[in-house]
Amino acid sequence: MQPIRVLTITKNEDFSDILTDRLRSWGFDATAADNSHEALETLLVRPPDVVVLNLRADHDDDLETLRLLKSRNPDIAIILLTCKGAMASGIRGLELGAFDSLPQPVELGELIEKIHLAHQRLVTADDRSAAT
Amino acid sequence: MLSIDCFIKRIPEYARFSFPLLSVLLTGNSGKEEPPLTDFPVPVPKRTMSYDFTHILSQGMYPALLNAVPHGIAVTNRDCKIVAINQTLEVLTGVMSADAQGVYVDFVLRSNIARRGRTFRDVLAGGEPAVIEGDIVSRDRRKIPMRFTITPLQTAEEQTIGLIIVLDDLSAVVHPAGLEGDSDISESIIGHSAKMREVFELIPLMAHTEASILITGETGTGKDKIAEAIHKRSNRGSKPFIKINCGALPEALLESELFGYVKGAFTGATKDKPGMFRLAQGGTLFLTEIGDMPLPLQVKLLSVLDDREFFPLGGERKVQVDVRIIAATHRPLKERVAQGLFREDLFYRLNVLQLHLPPLRERESDIRFLINHFLRFFAERTGGSVKTFSDEALRLLMEYAFPGNIRELRNVVEYCTNICQHQQIGVDDLPKQLLAHARPASRPPLPSSPPSAPKAAEPSRETARDWMSIEKEMIIDTLTQTRGNRSKAAALLGWGRTTLWRKLKIHGLMSPTAPNNEQG
Amino acid sequence: MKILLTIQDTSIAPRFDQATEVMIAEHDGQRLHGEPRTIILPHRSAEELSDLIVKEGVDCVICGGIEESYHKFFTWKKIRVYDGIIGSHAEALQRFLKGQLLSGMILPSAQDG
Known part of the structure; x- marks a missing residue:
């Protein structure tokens, strides 16, 4: 079984370090992108299975990143990390096609569960499309 | 072979002497004409990839060298694991070098x-030293601003084998602990210990009231500095701060100094002379050694405080007084009252707010900071390099009771720096009184024992109690001043009327029969 | 009962106000109940961390260096604090459950890794 490829987009060096470290120790093939450009590049070179996107308060460009990713790769599963007072962005993100969202501070166990769920959905979709 | 020339430039001026020596010892030669150091073994390090110099640094002169610099020093290997730390850092962190290894x-x-270690790894990789300002949390839970100088430690073949991290305590120089914005005070007040922090917390409170303050504490504990700090912090801060020593002058002279005289008041009085009360108009009058004030003058002082006016010597016109009084004494005033040497009513009049300065021996780590501060101070004054104390001399200093507190410590350091002709001050250079009066073993334990949670809870209860009683006294005094006028009292205290009302209730100062209508 | 540890990789984080990861475990004083949860904090903030601790109903904290004001706050809230701990968080937790943990302790695991 190939490890699930996860791309984290957080714009906070420490946060991505810790997140990717922890995900790797849990068996994921995790990498980090600093911004949407890097993320899009990664999408082309090594498309991830699941994306974890940090939605910061008062940063509409984070939602833009979501839109861009989805337009490039409609099947991609995106999990949003929302922060206090930015519920609206979270809801908007779900409308734009995000898989799910988690409030911060994020609990690692929950995030891992969501990543598995998201990946599961992808796999079933792939299988189905392969079967037809 | 090790050579440490690369980072010598980064170490503050006065520490440079130690590193060439370190280099000599480690390499066996200095490239200059230096006398051979036959007293100490010259180690021959093995040529291995992972350089193990833990052993080397614990031998010979290295511990003394690392401890000679009055800054925290940590030496690490390439994995950023500690190889050795010096005494200053041991005190700051509460971790002994032996326990810190690895x-x-x-x-x-x-x-x-540290950025999760990235800062250190960057220096190791780049080979360039880094100077960064930040802070540490010390053993006694204080955040202390620090300058970190991180330098790669290289062999003569320019192989990086570790790091040297020097910690410069910025608080003693740039931000006096607890007193921000008081940079115009001539010498910053140094105090990291728990007791001094309590004092610092009280200063702004005392500054914002007109009440008289009595500062107690042994001689040389810094009563003058604290009085000035309170004055500067108050809204009288831009007005005069006049100090007078009530114990230094004979009665007649003290009277004329305090109240002034008019021309012709006595033989030799050729013109009017304003007294200290007049000179301090609008500002603060600081009366030291108040316990030594002669009784007749105490009477006059009391009436001045009550009436806010007085007659200068030989004068017929009253002078109005608008002065805030801070008094200081090292004598237990209550005892003098009991002995009939000090007036009880004056005592209560002065003792509205009381501030007690702890003796130096109760200020734990402050002694170390003060020693370093004075060493630097005197070096600057003489234009020479900063001297340091030997291990043994330092131990004696730390154990001495310092009955004269900070003033005595300063005198001792000054004496030692003058009398000692070498860089290092040894036991022989210490004044005789130190050796004669070494403290008994009942001293509190050195900072190496870890603090346990219950011990830390105590200071908070102490401070809480003081604040409540201080606030209550402040309110009472202000109301007395305004003769019960609450609006004026609230204005003086800087509170809104409802706030004062609320506090009166909290402190139980609302009399049940008090009329509900506001006065004025 | 709930215990919270501030962590950095496999060790106790050096400082409370610089911690970015915490581990919360439920226990009965002798053994853990279930798996500890790891929470990743979006930014370093002693205030937010204190909030989290109170909200989670934590009754004990194991951490590295902590400032007096926060220590006082927890003590006032009757939350036990073991501060100044150096070592792996697993060992710290173990010692705590055995009743062998003290503030300021440097655990044997500090010299590993």
């Missing part, structure tokens, strides 16, 4: 600049 450096430093 531990990742930031676990001991507890800095905010």
Whole structure:
């Protein structure tokens, strides 16, 4: 079984370090992108299975990143990390096609569960499309 | 072979002497004409990839060298694990060098600049030293601003084998602990110990009231500095701060100094002379050694405080007084009252707010900071290099009771720096009184024992109690001043009327029969 | 009962106000109940961390260096604090459950890794 490829987009060096470290120790093939450009590049070179996107308060460009990713790769599963007072962005993100969202501070166990769920959905979709 | 020339430039001026020596010892030669150091073994390091110099640094002169510099020093290997730390750092962190060996450096430093180790790895990789300002959390839970100088430690073949991290305590020089914005005070007040922090917390409170303050504490504990700090912080801060020593002058002279005289008041009085009360108009009058004030003058002082006016010597016109009084004494005033040497009514009049300065021996680590501060101070004054104390001399200093407190410590350091002709001050250079009066073993334990949670809970209860009683006294005094006028009292205290009302209730100062209508 | 540890990789984080990861475990004083949860904090903030501790109903904290004001706050809230701990978080937790943990302790695991 190939490890699930996860791309984290957080714009906070420490946060991505810790997140990717922890995900790797849990068996994921995790990498980090600093911004949407890097993320899009990664999408082309090594498309991830699941994306974890940090939605910061008062940063509409984070939602833009979501839109861009989805337009490039409609099947991609995106999990949003929302922060206090930015519920609206979270809801908007779900409308734009995000898989799910988690409030911060994020609990690692929950995030891992969501990543598995998201990946599961992808796999079933792939299988189905392969079967037809 | 090790050579440490590369980072000599980065170490503050006065520490440079130690590193050439370190280099000589480690390499066996200095490239200059230096006398051979036959007293100490010259180690021959093995040529291995992972350089193990823990052993080397614990021998010979290295501990003394590392301890000679009055800054915290940590030496690490390439993995950023500690190889050795010096005494200053041991005191700051509460971790002994032996226990720190092999531990990742930031676990001991507890800095905010490590970036999960990236900062150190960058220096190791880049080979360039880094100077970063940040802070650490010390053993006694204080955040202390620090300058970190991180330098790669290289062999003569320019192979990086580790790091040297020097910690410069910025608080003693740039931000006097607890007194921000008081940079115009001639010498910053140094105090990191728990007791001094309590004092610092009270200063702004005392500054914002007109009440008289009595500062108690043994001689040389810094009563003058604290009085000035309170004055500067108050809204009289831009007005005069006049100090007078009530114990230094004979009665007649003291009277004329305090109240002034008019021309012709006595033989030799050729013109009017304003007294200290007049000179301090609008500002603060600081009366030291108040316990030594002669009784007749105490009477006059009391009436001045009550009536806010007085007659100068030989004068017929009253002078109005608008002065805030701070008094200081090292004598237990209550005892003098009991002995009939000090007036009880004056005592209560002066003792509205009381501030007690702890003696130096109750200020734990402050002694170390003060020693370093004075060493630097006197070096600057003479234009020479900063001297240091030998291990043994330092131990005696730390154990001495300092009955004269900070003033005595300063005198001792000054004496030692003058009398000692070498860089290092040894036991022989210490004044005789120190050796004669070494403290008994009942001293509190050195900072190496870890603090336990219950001990830390105590200071908070103490401070809480003081504040409540201080606030209550402040309110009472202000109301007395305004003769019960609450609006004026509230204005003086800087509170809104409802706030004063609320506090009156809290302190139980509302009399049940008090009329509900506001006065004025 | 709930215990919270501030961590950095496999060790106790050097400083409370610089911690970015915490582990919360439920226990009965002798053994853990279930798996500890790891929470990743979006930014370093002693205030937010204190909030989290109170909200989660934590009754004991194991951490590295902590400032007096926060220590006082927890003590006032009757939350036990073991501060100044150096070592792996697993060992710290173990010692705590055995009743062998003290503030300021440097655990044997500090010299590993």
